[in-house]
Amino acid sequence: MAPTGDNLDEQQKKDLLSFIHDDGKGFVGAHTGDDAFFDWPEFAEMIGGWFDNHPWGVFDAPVIVEVPSFPAMRGLPRTFTIHDEIYEHKNFSREKVHVLASLDATKLDYTRPNINREDHDFPVAWAKMYGKGRVFYSTFGHSDEVWNNPMIQKMYLEAVKWSLREVGEDF
Template sequence: MSSSRRCLLFSLIAIAFTLPTWAQPTQQHIKHVLVIGETKGFEHDSVSSAMAAIYNMGKQSGLWDATLRTDTELLTKKKLGNNAKNLDYFDAIVFASTTGEILTDPAQRADMLSAIHDEGKGFVGIHAALDTNYTWPEYGEMIGGWFDQHPWMTFDAPIINEAPDSPIVRQFPKTFTKHDEIYQPKAWSRDNVNVLLSLDPTKLEYNNPRVHRADHDFAVAWTKMYGKGHVFYSTLGHTVEAWDDPQIRTMYFEAIKWSLGLTEASTTTHARPAQ
């Protein structure tokens, strides 16, 4: 790893966040989470904030240790030297606003999908994880779709909590507003995912050439199964300020717990709420 990347990772670990105390009543076997923050497209300022938050959540809860990387070298089953871990070591993978074609090696692609689909390792996609790997159809199938513009840019997004009983989003009220950038997904259908949060279609402006979904169905967070693997994605987390929001941090904390198999949450699809 280059000295600049080592410095970045040390800086991330040193960042202090005012996070809730994720106290656990008993000591549990610690899990291992691989956090990837590589970007080959748009570079979000919030990547460092997201990676540091996930690292600190694991340390404070005692539930996982996080390995933070700005490359994809460890996404392999191949034995690596220099004390590097591979996918056999990790229990879940987090893509923290990755962008562009970050994984092009066919063997690595197959190893990552096998780890999730066949071995049941978790996957959590944060924001621009949907703006990643467009030349890899199986990636889109795994995560649930791809980015297709953000019609309203960063705005006060009116959000509906479609799953108030889910441990991942029960901290949110039934309806609420978050100042964030909401992605419009393509190659996506709620028939293939369990929508947790969505935009309120009655409160959106549609006189916008970037609005491409005729059904006006804009999911904000969802869960799904990919074979044996638990997959979560949310578009929330575009801004640095989002990572100071305890509700959003709790959502990602609970999503990672669920992806690791530490909690139960539904992946059953459901109809769109009546408006």
């Protein structure tokens, strides 16, 4: 799911959360997947946070894979650079999600305006349980260039498999 805005009615919202939480189905959010439903706090709880900003715009993002054993991370190098628009997140906490990959905070330009996270914690992929369901989110995917990258395609494919319980374990 990669919405921007608020495009579900109340019944659809209820059904989506029940589908994941109660029925144990999976959810995969890509790039703008957390740039939505700002008046629906249960959505932020389910996905793990909301879009706050993209202070660096599209740039060569330095990434560190924190959990290389997670199915969606297995095809990624431990560190790499990707030319993409990376989101900063609000209502996000490592206590509520398992961060799989993040920006290398030692390589970022903090002179840019609109950097709101004082802790300099900028995750780019995470996974979590929401009730019985598995949830994966990654900020990767602003441009066709990123979506056409075999490494990112494999990451999202494995994330879908994990969310469907075809691979990996629950958290």
